[in-house]
Amino acid sequence: MASVIRVTGAWTGLLKDWLDQQGLDAGSLRLELARRAAQDNVPVDVWRRMLAEGLALTPGRPAPELEVGACVTPSHVGVLGYLVLATDTLGEAMLAYQRYETLFYGTSLVQIEMMETEAEIRWPPSDNELGQQADGAAIAALVTFLRRQIDHPPPPSAICFLHEVEPESAGAYEAFFGCPVTWNDSHVRVRFPLRYLSLPMPRRDPTLRRLLDRQARAMLQALPQGTEADQQMQRVVLRMLSDGEPTLARAAAAMHMSPRTLQRRLAPHGLSWQQWLDRSREQLAHQYLEDESLTLADIALLLGFSEQSAFNRAYRRWTGRSPGRDRRQAVAKG
Structure with a gap:
């Protein structure tokens, strides 16, 4: 599976927009980002390296990858932005993502499970995984994207990651997501109360x-x-x-x-x-x-x-x- 995981060129625009927001020069990194067209396929190890290089420009700042994810706009997700337009509820949006995730990562990784009181969307580990910084940016982008579509968005009920971060960064994660965050889990997970799936998507973005x-x-x-x-x-x-x-x-x-x-x-x-x-x-x-x-x-x-x-x-x-x-x-x- 590892050989087919990639991200789109549009997704790397997240990092460019964050660099702009922070007023960071980033020299050669900016040149590399500029060469990535929206329709390009970017190997996951290249994305992981570019993200780490950009985040290293802000030493001492806890969990800057969350700020990168918070820059998300529909242009960063390409076709998925259009697919969200066809959904009426948060639950439908989650299912649309599941159907078309392969357009984003080049393979289908996501799993959705409906439990008694919660819905969980999760991603298993892989041989060539994204790593904590890229996972953090991706989940921050997912939650930010949904927040912008829902009036008075409620927080997730729980989020889990595969790896651990420094205590200061762990606090930044909980503050950003507004819910408990668990580390060293078997999957990357986002959980919502089941009733949230009927929330309408008014498309305020x-x-x-x-x-x-x-x-x-x-x-x-x-x-x-x-x-x-x-x-x-x-x-x-x-x-x-x-x-x-x-x-x-x-x-x-x-x-x-x-x-x-x-x-x-x-x-x-x-x-x-x-x-x-x-x-x-x-x-x-x-x-x-x-x-x-x-x-x-x-x-x-x-x-x-x-x-x-x-x-x-x-x-x-x-x-x-x-x-x-x-x-x-x-x-x-x-």
């Missing part, structure tokens, strides 16, 4: 709001002058696209109606279900191609295609052009 607005504009172009019921259908389709199964039967079931009723709802627009789905995908594709943090494979996933080649064929059918060509043009204009 400004960057996520902009992404949501872009998706809404794209869907509006697919179904102009839509009614409130049509907007409900658009939200359902966005959620199904992220699941990869945007079928008429599933959409109808999610809206508590028969497939025939859903088809009738589209009839005034002169569209069949498949025609509207294709139009929605095309408009969303144009929006996603403008985001350099998304690879073509990411975009294929967001649009509900099983593989990039299927997206490429569909895009050519819609536009007569390749998505790669339109991506280059969008980047050049930007």
